[in-house]
Amino acid sequence: MTGRGKAKRGIPAKSDFNSWYPSIVEIADLVDKRYPIKGMDVWKPYGLSAMSLIDSLARQQMTNTGHSEYRFPLLVPEDLLERENKLVSRLKAARAAGVDPSELRIDEEDSGFKKEVYWVTHGGENELEVPMFLRPTSETPMYTMFSLWVRSHADLPLKTFQIVNTFRYETKQTRSFIRVREIHFFEAHTVHATEQDATAQIDEDAQMVQSILHDLCLPSIVSKRPVWDTFPGAWYTMAADVVMPNGRTLQVATYHHYRDQWAGAFDLSYEDPDGKTQLCHQTTFGMSERLLGSVVGMHGDDQGLIMPPAIAPFQVVLFPVAAHVNENVIPAIKDLAQSLRDSGFRVKLDDREVRPGVKHYDWEIKGVPIRLELGPRDLESGSCILSIRTGGKEEVPIEGISETIGKKLHSISEELRARSSVHLESLVRPFPGVVSIGDKWELAAEIDDDVIYEIAFDGNDSDAEILEKLTGLAILGDCDEPYPEPTPCVVTGRPTTRKQHLARMY
């Protein structure tokens, strides 16, 4: 940290979220955006540490559920794409036969793939025989290998994951953690004997996402994406969206059921116990540095970040006060720091030669959950002062400090969860509805563009298009918490329990 005690760091008010967010990621020393390629930030130690702690949460979930960590090459030869193209064509044909207008949208997305990657065309001064692209995600490299690894039902399930850098030639405006061109990416890929096994994996993924979001104190909306927003080659796509303070939803996790569609394209099959060859069923599960972006966006305030204790690089920062007055202060605070470390907390003793006010200010910006001060008077009274980042300052006894800190961290997490839930609820509004006048549809009333709308919706793709065009918002898909009672669809009026959301997506 630079922290040489400037009185003011120029943090914009959080109510001006679109100014606050890009400022705070640099002011709090998470990244430096001055690297000369737009959308490729330098991770500074504090940001990288928080991200690594998020990675650890994911890794722990993976280990607990029997996934193994691999690392596949970054570069993918163009000719491997043929299989992927074959898959997309096959699906197109199948869907064309069903005459479903949504296919047209899928086609656009698929053909756009080549437009979204970076191409390596030369090695040294030689033009490569086969151009290679930087992975945007790893279906193609992984499934090429999976088809070599899976032979028999005894090889299944194959549960893999990797945490790697991926790339996307992003033409939209870039934003740290939210829309970047080099992405810190988590991807799990699994192979199963049956559709049911893959479905069970999707359920496991759903639980893992919720567990991680719980640790990050982030409530989310979980939806089954509409067909046109389904991942290419997937049977269906589930997504968790966090609602940022400006009302825009940020997709932070997706998990896809592929059935045997990708397996067909990659000759990924196994011999079942009866000696018959069967296609495998697959799932994938992806998350990224967007999780850190949500943490920044959701929990921060006018004073800076607030780090959820589960991923705070430092859960407690200690600093001495008036140590020159009493020579016992420094040894005592060192002991205190060590005993907290021994109890498993992530602890920083800030012994810089700057005023305590500067230290308070610096660590407040960085969102450290608990600041702990110890001075000569505290030594006499056998206590210390805790400043809680979510609010409040209190004197607590040094005796039993580890237990006290543990409880405080727990209550900080609870407080962050409560605030986030209130925030989410406050942004979800009832939809004013649409009315048809002649053959034209109109909104029944004006809508806000910084909130999301909950709708009962059971229409077809044309109905969805009407809604999206009129509102300029996107349908997130079928919410995993449907209405308990049938409610009239906003377009067709037909009673349905299908709850959906209209939102501006990042």
Added chain:
Amino acid sequence: MTGRGKAKRGIPAKSDFNSWYPSIVEIADLVDKRYPIKGMDVWKPYGLSAMSLIDSLARQQMTNTGHSEYRFPLLVPEDLLERENKLVSRLKAARAAGVDPSELRIDEEDSGFKKEVYWVTHGGENELEVPMFLRPTSETPMYTMFSLWVRSHADLPLKTFQIVNTFRYETKQTRSFIRVREIHFFEAHTVHATEQDATAQIDEDAQMVQSILHDLCLPSIVSKRPVWDTFPGAWYTMAADVVMPNGRTLQVATYHHYRDQWAGAFDLSYEDPDGKTQLCHQTTFGMSERLLGSVVGMHGDDQGLIMPPAIAPFQVVLFPVAAHVNENVIPAIKDLAQSLRDSGFRVKLDDREVRPGVKHYDWEIKGVPIRLELGPRDLESGSCILSIRTGGKEEVPIEGISETIGKKLHSISEELRARSSVHLESLVRPFPGVVSIGDKWELAAEIDDDVIYEIAFDGNDSDAEILEKLTGLAILGDCDEPYPEPTPCVVTGRPTTRKQHLARMY
């Protein structure tokens, strides 16, 4: 692991090292080389786990010495190279003024840089205005940022590191871990106020390298590289070479003193306490997956890998024997595994339904330091059987097992260190010398090409070239353990304490 109990896995004899090495990396499930780009292997869980443990050793050293972890972008715009080119030109000019023949060799290496990287020329279907290359190492991206970060003497020292993927368009034959095109790379970059501070950093680097090599049970030869083998832009380059069983040396760590040469090119300066602008002094320190390659190559035997306990993904693998005979075996071995885990060991309980012989065989190939068997008879006697990967099998009491395992792991490390030292000494031979006949030089006797030669050498570059041409070997540079007494130089005959080595380098 696949481990379905094939009786023979086709491990070549280790005496045929050039067949053994490429086989064992796949048989022991470290990597899969079938990915369709040569030199880009897939890291399998066992290999990735060992590598991650090596990373942890490096990370620990870095943390203990006040380095912070960063992550810089992979892609570097070509125009940033201008500064690097400027540096190289400046050094060329300076050296040309000194009329030192070694410069010619340096020039070749520098101009080769562009030939050794992969070039990204397109984003989607657009040709990029400025082509970008995949980092082979990160001087250019890092120092571009450092010059923004360092302003005052109070910002120094700046001690950074990162663990990332780097790329090299390798035209030589690739070998897993040893010569690859996507490299798992560790690089530390530091910035100091003075040359002396940078020199102290070089000393710290030397100690860290030795500490890591000690944990990996790998003795090395540490040399100051000759001028022509100095990293471009460095004042001098230190390197640690491990000697592989085929007598070839593998450079596993380098650390470079840059003085203020790179700083000059990157405008990396600071204001000293007197308000004067001074150029910074810099060092770098690099290691890679070659460390794992050395572990594989040095410690393995005809039966497979031998993992040094410090980086063994599993230090102890337990398996039950004849569990069907006594229902207490399974609970007892689970308790045993848990108590070892609680003591901090990396433990695997192999409960596959295959014969114990198969398990022995599988874990022997993977080089697990200790295999622990427990059966009904052992339960009665309160003991278990340990198979030590470096040799021997013994019955030990279950009581105090954690202490026993700790001691055994220690002695396995010691045994590996002893073997490696013997190995190294056995490969270092006295050099038969050279003789001049007329104006031609010849070897005094034939030499072996699978050993390395120790020489007293104090000649100039032409003398070095004579030696390298006659032997087909390379001079590693000034060994950090000079002769205690002056010894005649092999070419000039002048007494010198400078010890050097002639070797075939990987």
